Amino acid sequence: GENVEQHPSTLSVQEGDSAVIKCTYSDSASNYFPWYKQELGKGPQLIIDIRSNVGEKKDQRIAVTLNKTAKHFSLHITETQPEDSAVYFCAASGGYGGATNKLIFGTGTLLAVQP
Amino acid sequence: DADVTQTPRNRITKTGKRIMLECSQTKGHDRMYWYRQDPGLGLRLIYYSFDVKDINKGEISDGYSVSRQAQAKFSLSLESAIPNQTALYFCATRGGNTEAFFGQGTRLTVV
Numbered sequence: 001g002e003n004v005e006q007h008p009s010t011l012s013v014q015e016g017d018s019a020v021i022k023c024t025y026s027d028s029a030s031n032y033f034p035w036y037k038q039e040l041g042k043g044p045q046l047i048i049d050i051r052s053n054v055g056e057k058k059d060q061r062i063a064v065t066l067n068k069t070a071k072h073f074s075l076h077i078t079e080t081q082p083e084d085s086a087v088y089f090c091a092a093s094g095g096y097g098g099a100t101n102k103l104i105f106g107t108g109t110l111l112a113v114q115p
Numbered sequence: 116d117a118d119v120t121q122t123p124r125n126r127i128t129k130t131g132k133r134i135m136l137e138c139s140q141t142k143g144h145d146r147m148y149w150y151r152q153d154p155g156l157g158l159r160l161i162y163y164s165f166d167v168k169d170i171n172k173g174e175i176s177d178g179y180s181v182s183r184q185a186q187a188k189f190s191l192s193l194e195s196a197i198p199n200q201t202a203l204y205f206c207a208t209r210g211g212n213t214e215a216f217f218g219q220g221t222r223l224t225v226v
Contacts (some may be wrong), residue, residue, distance in 0.1 A: 032212050043205055043217030082176035094212055101165050103215055
């Protein structure tokens with residue numbers, strides 16, 4: 001089945017710097033790759049997603065890149081702010097038959113933005 | 116009102132007890148999921164359901180069971196709770212191979 005690995009597990013950056021979180025997936029049939037942000041005491045919320053027919057997607061300070069050949073995708077946050085501090089999860093879904101119903105998550109990255 | 120509602124939000128139970136966590140959604144989605152969150156292990160899939168007649172095991176289904184009572188309701192049961200099932204549990208819904216919407220979570224402690 002699908003396996004998603006995420007690195008690093010913790011990341012500390014200075015306010016204004018960039019942050020990059022990387023994920024790899026195992027199922028080459030996966031075709032949907034979302035990123036979620038989880039704030040303390042809350043459920044995860046989608047911040048950006050990308051499908052396999054696109055190599056890069058941007059939304060203001062957030063961007064996601066996808067390398068289908070290497071089965072890698074990454075989250076890039078520029079000009080980080082203290083409110084970006086949270087746990088970030090990558091995920092993958094898609095595939096054949098019933099596998100399209102699964103959404104498998106990485107292990108999460110705790111991002112701390114230092115003022 | 117929240118789109119995905121989980122009850123209870125917090126629960127402490129004793130080893131060996133049966134406990135049910137409930138989830139309801141107003142999104143009209145067909146797909147519903149139960150995840151378990153543990154520090155350092157991320158969100159692990161317990162069970163998922165495509166519709167009321169479709170139930171599938173996830174990565175860590177042992178010790179858990181589910182019931183899809185209606186399109187909007189998906190409950191998770193621990194038949195005989197054990198301490199290593201202490202965790203944060205999340206329900207989620209999807210309308211297709213797209214964004215998932217999560218509930219606020221249920222913090223379960225088994226003593």
